[in-house]
Amino acid sequence: MDDDEDSLRRVRFYGVHDLSTGWQLPRVVEVVEHFDPENPPADTVDVLELFNVEQYLTENILPSDYSAAQRSDAMAKLPQIRGVIARHFSAINEGNFAEQIAGVDWQFRDDLLELLGRHGAFKRCDGQTVLNELQKIRMHVGQMLAHQALVKAYDADLTTLLLSTPANAEILIRKHIEGSSRSPIFTPSSLSTAQSRGLIASYLDSEEANLNFVRLVRDARTIAAIGLDAKLKLQAKRRHEEMTKKFFEENNAIKTGYGVGLSDDQDEPVRAEMNDDDGWSVQYTYSVAWLEDTLDEPSILNNFMHVFEFVDDQALLTMPSYANQIGAIEGLFGSKGKDDYATGSAFGMVDSLTFLRLHIYVRFLESKNIEIEKVIQWFFESYILEEFGAANFSFTPSAQSTSYLTRARQLFAEMESIASQFDLYAQEGHLDRDLLAIGADQVRYKSIASLVADKYAYPVDGSTVSIVIFQLFSDQSPIHYISEDLNADSAEELLTTENVSYDDFRPDQRHVVDFLIENGAIEKVGSRILITNRARLRILRSFYDREAVNISHLSTAGKEEIKSMAEMGWVTVESTLLTAPEGTYFNYMLNTLEHGNGPKLRNKYLHGTQANGATENEHAIAYTRALRLLIAIVIKINDDFCSQAEVARMEGEPSETL
Structure with a gap:
C-alpha cells in the first residue's frame, strides 16, 4: 500500500x-x-x-x-x-x-x-x-503552542517563531478573543504585551489578514494582556470596512433582502410576498386603510404588537437572537469571539424587518401629524394612570426640530428614566420621585422588577426537559425523518400532521420515542403516537422558540403544568420585566456588559463617544434603534400591568382591567 x-x-x-x-x-x-x-x-x-x-x-x-x-x-x-x-x-x-x-x-x-x-x-x-x-x-506553530511542555522548554525560541510572520496573530486572536478554539493555547511567558500588540497590528495591515479575524478584533472588548485597546480596535474597524468594500466590488453575491411598503388597495392589514428571482427576497405591504382606521393611541401601540410583530402571542419579544434560530450548519461558519452575541440569518431578518416597519410607520404617522414619542408620553402620563392608578410616571419627548444626534441622546436618557421609574414602582408599589432621584444608578435591564410574582418559567439546563425539547422540535432530532414518504422538519410537526404508528419508527429510533412517552411529551394511543397534552406542548414549544414562557398567558391547565414541571426539576420560575434573552438583547444593543460585538448605543450616545463624528443619517438610524427598544419596553410594561390586573381578578380582588 x-x-x-x-x-x-x-x-x-x-x-x-x-x-x-x-x-x-x-x-x-x-x-x-x-x-x-x-x-x-x-x-x-x-x-x-x-x-x-x-x-x-x-x-x-x-x-x-x-x-x-x-x-x-x-x-x-x-x-x-x-x-x-x-x-x-x-x-x-x-x-x-x-x-x-x-x-x-x-x-x-x-x-x-x-x-x-x-x-x-x-x-x-x-x-x-x-x-x-x-x-x-x-x-504549524499553533499546534506547537497546544503543548505546554514544549512551550516551557523553548519559551524564547517559540516567541521568536511566533513573531516571525503576521499570520501568527491569528493564534493570539483565537486564544484571547475567539470562543471556539478546539485545543488549549499556551503562549510563551517571554512574549510581551507590546510584542502581542505589534503582531496584531501588523496582521491587520497585512495581505494575509482574514476578514473573520479582523472582525473579531473590531468587536472584542479591550484586553490588556495583548494590548488590545481602542486604537487597535479602530484600526481593525477601518481595515474591516476596506476589506468588505473590496470583497463586494470583486464578487457577485447572492441577492437577499427584505422590503416594507404601504398599499392603498389592500384589505388585509399585512401581506407578505416571496420572490426568488435572482436570489431571495420578501416584501411586506401594509394596508393604508387599516393604518388610517387605527390612529388612536391604543391602536397605534397595538399595531406594534399585532401587525408589526414586535412580540408574539405571549408578549415575548421577537427581536432577540434565540439559540434555535442558529442552525447546525450555520453555526459552523464564521469565527465567533468568546464574548460575542451569537446571531444568525434569522436574527438579521427580524432585526431588519422590525427596523423597516418602525421607520415606515413613523413616517406614516408624521404624515397624519402624529408623533410616536407623544403616543409614548400618553401611555406613561395618562393611560397607566387612568387604567391602573400608576401615578407620577413621566416621559419627555424629543423635539422634532432638533438634530437626530440630539434626539437620540434624549431618547436613550428617557428610556433609562422610564426603566428606572418602572423598576422602583414594581418594587415599592408606588413611584416616589424623591426616592427615584436619590437612587438613580445605571439601569440593569436584566433585573428590572415585575409586578407579577411568578412571571416567567425557564427550562433547567441539563435536565430531562432539555432533551425532550431537542427531540421534539430540533431538525437534528433522529425521529423527524422516518422515510422518504413520512418525514417533517421536526418530530412535533411529524406527529401533528401525519398519522404515525409506533411500528413506523425504525428500531434505532424507538428508544427516543420510548423516552418521550416516558416523560409525558407524547402518548401511544392504540398503535398511534400522538401529542395529547396540548398545554405541555405549548410550554415546550415556547421554551424552544423563546427560551421562556410567560406564565400569565397560559391557560389554567398550562399553569398547572408549570407547577408539575417545577416539581420534576424541569423548570425554574423568576419574576422580572424582561426575560433573560430579552435582557441580554438590550445589553447587546446598548452596552458591553455581556457582549463586545454590539452597536453599544448607550455608550456612544449617553457618553458622547464617537457619536459626534457620525453623519446625520447614522444618527437617524441610531434614533430609530432607540425608538424600537423604547417601544419594546412600553409593550413589556403594558403586559406587566395587564398581567397584574388579571392575577388580581383571578384572586377575586377588585381591580380595573384593560
Missing part, C-alpha cells in the same frame, strides 16, 4: 464514544496479535500507532466476540506495550531527533509532542533543532 493508504489504515484513538472506535477494532486486534516485545518496532510512526492501541486496551475496548482467553491475552500485553513506548521516546536525543520524527504525518503530531514531552526529549535537545525539525514535517 502507498503512504496515504498506510496513514489512513493506522489506528487513532479519538475517545471511547467516537464513531470510529468500532471500525478501527480489526486493526487494533491485528497490531496487538502481532506485537512481540522481543522484536519491538523501531520506527516512530509504528510506536505512535502502538500508543493509540495502548489507549484502546486501557479502556478495555476489544471486539465483543472476543473470548475470555483472547481478552486476557490481549490485556496481558499492555504493560509490555507501555514499556516499548517509554524506551523508544526516552532514547530520542539531539543526535537522532531529525531521523526519528522525519516520517511522522499529520494525524500523529499531537501524540508525538505529548510523548516527547512525557519522556524528557525536550530536556535533551536544543530548541532550534527541535523547532526546525518540527517545521520540516509541516507542524
